[in-house]
Structures are given as structure tokens and as C-alpha cells.
Amino acid sequence: MATLLILLMVIGLSFVLFTANIGNVSVQSTAIANAADAAALQLSSNLSTKSRQLFEGLGNTVKDCTETGFAAMGFAIIGAIALLVVSFGSAAPAIGGWFTTALGGSQMLAMTAVGAIGGAAGGAIGGEYAGTGAGRGALMGAGIGAAIGGMAAGITGAETGKFTEIALVGENASAMGAASISVPITAGLSQIVVGGLGVASTAYNEAERMRAIDDYINEIMKMLSKASEKDSMTQMTIMRAMSGVVDDPNMSPDVNDTNYNRDTTELVSDYQAWWWQRAKNIPKVDSNSIANALLGLDGLLAFIGGILGGGYGWAPDLLVSKEYMWPTDLSLPAAQLDILLPGKDPEGLLAHSFRALEGSGVDLSFWEPGPQYDVYTAAYAHVPSTACTGAACDVPPPPGYDRFDMAVASLHEAYIWVSALRQQSPSALAATWDHWINLVYDPAEDALDDPAYNPYTDPPSSIYGILTLVIYEMNSWMAEIDALYPTWPPCQMNAYGEFVTAPCRTTFSSWWQDASFDTVPDYEYSQVKSWLGTWGPMLLDFMRSVLKGMANYGYLGNEIRGGKNPATYEWNDARGRHRVRVKVGNFRIPNIVKREYGNWWKGKTCLELESYSDNWEFTNLGKDENYVEVSRYDQPSGQAAIGRWNPLNRSITKRAYYSYGLTWDDVHLRHRH
Amino acid sequence: MKTPRHGSPAALCGACLLAFVLLVSGCGARQDVALARRVLVLLVEGRYSARHLIDWEKFTALQQPVGEQYSAFAGEGDRLNFQRSFIDTFRSGFKTEGGDIKNFVHWRVLEVVEEPLRVTRVAADIKDRPLMLILDIGHEKGKRRLVRIEAVKITDEEAFREYEKGARRAF
Numbered sequence: 001m002a003t004l005l006i007l008l009m010v011i012g013l014s015f016v017l018f019t020a021n022i023g024n025v026s027v028q029s030t031a032i033a034n035a036a037d038a039a040a041l042q043l044s045s046n047l048s049t050k051s052r053q054l055f056e057g058l059g060n061t062v063k064d065c066t067e068t069g070f071a072a073m074g075f076a077i078i079g080a081i082a083l084l085v086v087s088f089g090s091a092a093p094a095i096g097g098w099f100t101t102a103l104g105g106s107q108m109l110a111m112t113a114v115g116a117i118g119g120a121a122g123g124a125i126g127g128e129y130a131g132t133g134a135g136r137g138a139l140m141g142a143g144i145g146a147a148i149g150g151m152a153a154g155i156t157g158a159e160t161g162k163f164t165e166i167a168l169v170g171e172n173a174s175a176m177g178a179a180s181i182s183v184p185i186t187a188g189l190s191q192i193v194v195g196g197l198g199v200a201s202t203a204y205n206e207a208e209r210m211r212a213i214d215d216y217i218n219e220i221m222k223m224l225s226k227a228s229e230k231d232s233m234t235q236m237t238i239m240r241a242m243s244g245v246v247d248d249p250n251m252s253p254d255v256n257d258t259n260y261n262r263d264t265t266e267l268v269s270d271y272q273a274w275w276w277q278r279a280k281n282i283p284k285v286d287s288n289s290i291a292n293a294l295l296g297l298d299g300l301l302a303f304i305g306g307i308l309g310g311g312y313g314w315a316p317d318l319l320v321s322k323e324y325m326w327p328t329d330l331s332l333p334a335a336q337l338d339i340l341l342p343g344k345d346p347e348g349l350l351a352h353s354f355r356a357l358e359g360s361g362v363d364l365s366f367w368e369p370g371p372q373y374d375v376y377t378a379a380y381a382h383v384p385s386t387a388c389t390g391a392a393c394d395v396p397p398p399p400g401y402d403r404f405d406m407a408v409a410s411l412h413e414a415y416i417w418v419s420a421l422r423q424q425s426p427s428a429l430a431a432t433w434d435h436w437i438n439l440v441y442d443p444a445e446d447a448l449d450d451p452a453y454n455p456y457t458d459p460p461s462s463i464y465g466i467l468t469l470v471i472y473e474m475n476s477w478m479a480e481i482d483a484l485y486p487t488w489p490p491c492q493m494n495a496y497g498e499f500v501t502a503p504c505r506t507t508f509s510s511w512w513q514d515a516s517f518d519t520v521p522d523y524e525y526s527q528v529k530s531w532l533g534t535w536g537p538m539l540l541d542f543m544r545s546v547l548k549g550m551a552n553y554g555y556l557g558n559e560i561r562g563g564k565n566p567a568t569y570e571w572n573d574a575r576g577r578h579r580v581r582v583k584v585g586n587f588r589i590p591n592i593v594k595r596e597y598g599n600w601w602k603g604k605t606c607l608e609l610e611s612y613s614d615n616w617e618f619t620n621l622g623k624d625e626n627y628v629e630v631s632r633y634d635q636p637s638g639q640a641a642i643g644r645w646n647p648l649n650r651s652i653t654k655r656a657y658y659s660y661g662l663t664w665d666d667v668h669l670r671h672r673h
Numbered sequence: 674m675k676t677p678r679h680g681s682p683a684a685l686c687g688a689c690l691l692a693f694v695l696l697v698s699g700c701g702a703r704q705d706v707a708l709a710r711r712v713l714v715l716l717v718e719g720r721y722s723a724r725h726l727i728d729w730e731k732f733t734a735l736q737q738p739v740g741e742q743y744s745a746f747a748g749e750g751d752r753l754n755f756q757r758s759f760i761d762t763f764r765s766g767f768k769t770e771g772g773d774i775k776n777f778v779h780w781r782v783l784e785v786v787e788e789p790l791r792v793t794r795v796a797a798d799i800k801d802r803p804l805m806l807i808l809d810i811g812h813e814k815g816k817r818r819l820v821r822i823e824a825v826k827i828t829d830e831e832a833f834r835e836y837e838k839g840a841r842r843a844f
Contacts, residue, residue, distance in 0.1 A: 056761050059754060136742050137755035138762040144734045144822070145716070145763030149772025151804050151824060 035244030370400020
């Protein structure tokens with residue numbers, strides 16, 4: 001009976017816990033839907049604001065045409081930021097000059113009004129429109145109105161962050177040596193962020209929740225403001241949505257000083273640090289940088305493929321021996337890239353030259369004949385394909401395996417890594433950067449340049465490190481040959497046109513130093529020196545700098561950790577592993593275009609507002625891209641089934657579709673699913 | 674018996690004239706204060722009627738050469754668009770920053786300058802802040818229009834008060 005009761009209690013408890021977890025899922029689902037809605041509304045509000053400003057700038061119309069007077073309009077294709085900075089940058093004497101005369105004060109207090117400028121003018125004016133009367137007037141009016149409005153807001157910058165004194169430009173130049181009693185105020189601009197205030201408010205609230213501070217948000221906004229307008233809007237929307245769903249409790253030392261308080265030991269939210277990294281580098285990320293990175297990888301593939309035996313590129317077959325070679329055909333399936341091939345005859349320059357030297361009786365420390373193809377293949381088959389420990393890793397190298405073979409094998413390994421990366425789509429590469437960046441370049445391996453570095457006790461773990469290793473090897477090979485060179489006798493030719501002794505040095509002149517490694521007078525020394533002493537290390541070093549540059553540039557660093565759009569944030573905590581993904585549809589930014597109609601005799605030029613609403617003349621061509629999608633997946637931890645966080649074991653996804661237009665009434669959610 | 678001394682008619686007339694001039698000029702200054710206040714209100718409200726109260730070609734605001742920008746456009750259409758969008762976005766900027774016209778207090782004439790253009794400098798303090806807005810009303814060809822908006826931060830209140838007293842005495 002007691003057993004039955006206990007069993008019933010367990011069943012009951014299981015039911016309660018399971019129900020509780022279902023309840024958790026429900027709460028999560030609501031939070032996700034709310035986050036998607038809020039982010040969608042924020043984005044639609046930003047787009048609507050911009051639509052309205054452009055609409056007003058055109059004189060409350062979506063199409064402003066004129067017969068004449070617009071020809072001069074095209075003279076200035078001036079970006080809003082540049083125009084504003086130039087336009088608002090000058091200073092003049094205070095209060096018409098008499099203060100300056102009497103007291104000599106010449107400081108200029110620059111003030112910025114982020115939201116107003118960004119909202120009212122910065123985002124609204126662009127391209128050719130900036131050169132029109134409406135455009136210029138809007139810019140001037142917005143800046144001046146915002147500055148005066150900020151003065152009269154009755155609140156200080158510190159209280160709201162909206163109106164901030166950002167700089168004191170110039171020193172007090174009073175001839176009397178007395179402090180100035182007043183300084184003129186001018187409208188200066190340092191940040192132009194469309195929808196900045198809304199985002200600042202959101203971000204601030206979230207940051208408070210995440211124990212961040214105002215400086216951190218300012219920094220995020222400043223960094224994002226450097227991105228393109230669309231990137232900026234997209235990232236702010238992602239931030240808005242993600243902040244409503246992520247509840248990562250993990251904290252780490254603020255090593256990047258994300259809040260600029262010079263304390264790098266305080267603990268800050270991992271999520272905060274993650275956003276800081278993203279915002280810092282997203283402005284640097286564009287499709288060009290991805291394309292450039294791929295070009296860099298392509299160049300590396302071509303070079304390594306060529307010297308490994310691809311028969312093309314700068315140094316075809318340089319490292320090929322007649323005993324074996326590695327496949328370099330990228331059309332092969334990945335698994336087959338790792339299967340040894342028989343060698344080529346004639347073999348590559350280096351193996352040929354080293355073989356000749358050894359055949360002449362010189363014992364090179366880095367080169368021995370072999371390993372033979374079948375022996376190498378058999379030995380290679382025993383090499384563990386996955387991580388190993390202890391004796392399992394201790395596979396003896398095949399006979400003849402030397403440093404030359406090790407360099408070739410290392411380069412081949414790099415080749416496989418690069419080709420695997422290259423086969424990924426750019427977006428996949430971007431999204432998974434932090435999983436593979438260390439394969440490309442590991443800053444710790446800068447230490448490999450140290451002359452004391454021993455590649456045998458500390459093998460490289462990145463492509464960069466492998467290139468370093470090969471450079472090291474090439475230099476040491478050449479040094480060894482150079483050390484032997486003076487000991488060789490002068491070359492003497494017999495009646496058959498062959499050298500009597502080998503290796504031997506040439507004595508044609510003092511400036512032509514060469515040597516033949518065998519009795520055939522083909523002078524291997526200069527060819528080997530050309531590659532080992534110059535071109536090989538130089539090209540490999542160039543490839544290294546490309547890899548390092550890619551990693552340091554920004555695109556390929558931590559900056560797009562999580563991907564640009566969609567963005568994914570992942571973390572582990574006591575409940576298990578969690579993943580939040582936000583995707584912003586490919587929205588169109590309202591803009592003004594100039595169109596010309598008619599002909600030379602009679603025509604008109606129009607400024608037309610486009611994409612001013614989500615359904616503007618079906619600009620989306622039937623594809624509804626005006627949405628924000630948020631999904632969250634909570635991977636169950638290893639607890640018993642009844643205690644798992646996400647008993648349904650699947651992700652929850654909500655997508656909110658929004659509308660926008662010329663009035664606030666157009667800003668709303670259309671539907672969600 | 675001596676006839677009591679009275680002022681000569683000429684002196685009397687002179688005194689009356691002086692009183693009249695002072696009265697008129699005082700009224701004019703007060704009108705300039707009202708005009709300055711009105712222009713600012715119209716701008717803040719985004720009313721296009723402010724266009725007629727601004728001397729656009731001479732206009733500078735917060736040290737920005739608005740007039741230069743405006744004068745760069747020769748066409749009437751462009752100039753009109755410039756004026757309208759300036760007023761539109763002035764309102765937007767002011768409102769977005771949370772500006773409140775009621776925070777401009779203590780409107781007064783700060784100074785009258787005669788050269789090169791007769792200008793009345795109208796000042797308004799910003800409530801609870803060491804800031805001051807100055808609107809210059811220019812007098813030209815019988816018209817009075819806003820020619821400049823300036824804002825200053827008072828860094829030494831005591832010295833500034835002394836200065837203003839001196840300016841007022843001169844006025």
C-alpha cells in the first residue's frame with residue numbers, strides 16, 4: 001500500500017513539474033511574441049518617421065515636379081553627415097563681437113541633439129535632395145530647432161542623455177587674461193542616428209536590467225551610427241528584440257571596458273559584452289569585406305594547391321616528390337582530399353634538388369628519400385582521425401618521413417581547412433565565425449616567429465601557424481645548404497659535358513654564385529635559393545599577413561559573432577544551453593529619387609518619394625519582407641525528463657509583420673505567426 | 674518785480690520732443706521684444722507665417738549662416754522650399770528635444786545697436802539654466818524682421834549682470 005502511495009505521489013509530482021514547465025514554455029512564448037512585436041513596431045516607427053520627414057521635405061507631397069530650376073540640383077551629392085558637420089562646424093565671435101572685444105571669450109560649446117537631428121534631418125536628407133532648397137532648409141532648421149529645443153527642455157543632459165554637451169572647442173583667448181563670462185552656443189553634431197531616441201530608451205531600459213550603464217549605451221549607439229543607415233536600423237531592431245528575450249545570467253570581467261569607466265575587472269553581463277563587440281565592428285562589415293576575405297582564402301588555396309602539386313599557380317609542383325603527393329583537386333569530395341596519391345616524375349624542384357644532393361653524398365638533416373607511397377599510405381591509415389590520448393597518438397612515422405614531409409603534410413592540412421571553409425556560403429561563414437576563426441589565425445601563434453620556437457614540441461594549430469612553420473623550415477633548409485656551399489669544390493667539366501665532382505661551385509665570376517648538386521650542369525643551387533631564400537618565405541609571409549589582416553579587420557573577428565542578420569546569441573546556464581535568434585526582413589528604406597520625364601523640348605524633373613509605406617506600389621514585389629522574427633531554443637540539460645526546462649524540446653518562433661506609412665496611424669502590427 | 678522765469682518755448686518744445694522720442698523709442702523696443710517672442714513662437718509651432726518675419730538673406734542662427742545657404746538658391750521655388758522646410762524641421766527638432774516655449778523667461782531688451790544696421794537685441798533667459806537666447810530684430814526700410822538668433826552660456830553670472838547693467842545704462 002505504501003509503495004502504491006509513493007508511486008502515486010511520484011506520478012502526481014511529475015505531473016505538477018511537467019505542467020510547471022509547460023507553463024514556463026508558455027511564458028517564454030509570450031515574451032518572444034512581445035519582443036517580436038516591440039521590435040517590429042520600433043522599426044516601423046523609424047521607417048514611418050523617415051517617410052514623414054521626406055514627405056514634409058518635399059512640400060507635403062510624394063512627388064514634387066518642376067519644369068525648371070532643378071538642373072542645378074545635381075551638383076551636390078552630399079551625405080547628410082558630411083553636410084551637417086561642415087555646415088555646423090564653424091564658430092564666430094560671441095554675441096556679435098562685443099563680448100569678444102570686451103572680454104575675449106572665444107570658446108565654442110558644441111551641443112548635440114541626437115534624436116532631433118537624426119530624426120528630423122540626418123536620415124531624411126540624402127543624395128541629391130540635400131542640394132535642394134528644401135533639403136538645406138531642413139538641415140539647418142532641424143539642427144537649430146533641436147539645439148534651441150534642447151536648451152529649453154528644462155532638463156540637463158546628464159538627466160536624460162538627450163541633450164549633451166559634447167565638446168569644448170578652443171581655449172579662452174581673452175586678451176585680459178580673465179575668464180570669459182559667456183560662451184556662444186552653436187549647433188554641433190556628432191551623432192546621427194535615425195530613431196536614436198527610441199532605441200536609446202529601449203537599450204537603456206534593457207541595460208539597466210542587465211546592470212549596464214548609460215555610457216555603455218552611448219557607446220553602442222555611437223558605434224552603430226557609423227554603420228550604414230540600413231545596417232544601423234537593422235541592428236537596433238535586432239537589439240530591441242533580442243534584449244526582450246535573452247536572460248543570460250552569466251557575467252565576466254569587463255576586459256574591453258564596455259562602459260568606459262576604466263575598470264576592466266568589474267563583472268558585466270556576457271550579453272552586454274557581446275553587443276559591444278558586435279556594435280563596434282558591424283560598421284566595418286559589408287559585403288565587400290566578405291568578398292575580400294573570400295578572395296584572400298582563394299589566393300591561399302591557389303598558392304598552396306600549386307606548390308603541393310596542383311600544377312598551377314606561382315610555384316607549380318614545388319613540393320611534389322616522385323614518391324607521393326597530396327590531392328589538390330577541389331572538385332573531389334572532402335574525404336578524398338585526404339587520400340595520398342602516387343608521386344610525379346619529374347618531381348618538383350625541391351625534392352629533385354635535395355635528392356640530387358643526397359645522391360652526391362651530402363647528408364641533409366631535413367631530407368631523406370621516401371617515404372614510399374605504399375608505406376606512407378599504410379602508416380597514414382593508422383593515424384587517428386579524431387583526438388587521441390596516450391599510446392593511441394603514438395603512431396611511428398614511416399621510414400623516410402622527414403621535416404620536408406612534415407612541412408608538406410602541414411600545408412596539405414591547411415589546404416583541406418581552407419577548402420572546407422571556402423565551400424561554405426558567406427553568410428554561413430559570417431554566422432559561425434567564432435567557431436572557425438582560430439583555424440585561420442590564432443594570435444597566440446605570433447610567438448612562432450620567435451627563433452627559439454620548436455615546431456616539433458609545439459606544433460601549430462592554425463593555418464597561420466602552419467605557414468609560419470613552413471617559412472621557418474624553408475629558412476632553416478636554405479641556411480643549412482648555404483653553410484655547406486663554401487665547402488664544395490669548384491666545378492670542372494669533363495669531355496662529356498658533365499661535372500667531374502658534385503656538388504660543386506661555379507667560378508664564372510665573383511658575382512654569380514651558383515652550384516650544381518649533381519654532375520648534370522643544371523645549377524640547382526640558384527633555383528633552390530630563389531625559392532627557399534626569397535619567393536617561398538615571402539609569399540607565405542604575404543599569405544600570413546592576409547590571414548592576419550582578415551582576422552583583425554573586423555569582419556572576420558568577434559564583431560559578427562552571432563551573424564549580422566539574422567543574429568544568434570547562445571549561452572549556457574544551469575538550465576542548459578539556450579539560443580536566441582532574431583531575423584529582420586529585408587525592408588526598404590524610404591528615399592527620394594530624381595526622375596526626368598519628357599524630352600529636351602518639354603520635360604520635367606521630379607523628386608519622388610519611394611518606399612514610403614510597406615505597400616508602396618508593391619515595391620516588395622509580392623514578397624512581404626516587413627517582419628521581425630524571433631526564435632528561442634532551450635536545449636534541455638541532462639536532468640531527468642520531468643525537470644527539463646523545455647519539455648517540448650523544440651524552438652519557439654514568432655514573426656511579427658508591421659505596417660508603416662506617412663502618418664503615425666500607419667504604424668501598427670498587421671499580423672503575427 | 675521780477676517776472677517769474679519760465680522755460681523758453683523752444684526749450685519746452687525740445688523737452689516735449691525728447692520725451693516723445695523716448696516714449697516712441699521705448700514703445701519700439703517693447704514692440705521688438707513682442708516681435709522676437711512672436712517669431713520664436715511661430716517657429717516652434719511650425720507656422721509658415723514666420724517666413725515674413727525673418728530676413729532670410731541676413732539670417733544667422735546659432736552662428737550658422739542660414740542666410741548664406743538660403744541665398745545660394747536663386748529660384749523662388751527653392752527659396753520657398755528652404756523657408757518652409759526650415760520652419761518644419763525647426764519645429765520637429767525643438768519638439769523632439771522636449772523644448773518648451775514657457776522655459777524662455779524674462780524677455781527684455783539687451784541692447785540697441787545702430788551700425789551697420791539698426792538692431793534691437795532681445796534677450797530671454799532659460800529657466801533654471803545659465804543659458805540665454807538672444808534674438809536680434811533688424812530695422813530696415815521701415816520693416817522689422819528677425820536677423821539673428823544667438824544662444825549663450827553664462828559662465829560668470831556676476832560679471833554678466835554687471836555687463837548687462839552697463840549696456841542698459843548706455844541704452
